[in-house]
Amino acid sequence: MNDDADAYGEAAREAVELGNRLADDDTEADLWDIADGLLAGAIQYWLYAHQPCGDPLCEDCEPMSTAEARLAEMLRLAKEFAADSEYFHSPNDSNVGRA
Numbered sequence: 001m002n003d004d005a006d007a008y009g010e011a012a013r014e015a016v017e018l019g020n021r022l023a024d025d026d027t028e029a030d031l032w033d034i035a036d037g038l039l040a041g042a043i044q045y046w047l048y049a050h051q052p053c054g055d056p057l058c059e060d061c062e063p064m065s066t067a068e069a070r071l072a073e074m075l076r077l078a079k080e081f082a083a084d085s086e087y088f089h090s091p092n093d094s095n096v097g098r099a
């Protein structure tokens with residue numbers, strides 16, 4: 001495994017562990033609130049990290065060179081991560097048939 005995959009996997013794992021720790025530390029806390037806060041922080045970090053470098057001719061940054069382009073890329077990734085999640089479908093979903 002290369003360093004990129006290590007950093008990606010560790011960041012994802014630690015985000016989940018942080019959520020579990022916050023829920024354990026405050027058993028009164030609403031899990032939806034913890035999850036929304038984690039998502040807000042993740043978005044903040046993602047936008048911080050994906051700022052273009054400032055060279056208007058930079059080819060690496062070209063796909064991320066506007067706020068709209070960055071948002072589109074972030075939403076594309078969010079859809080991909082959601083679809084890959086084991087929790088994307090729930091047995092309690094309202095559109096699940098019950099026999």
Ligand SMILES: [Zn+2]
Binds near residue numbers: 052054059060061
């Ligand atoms: Zn650049």
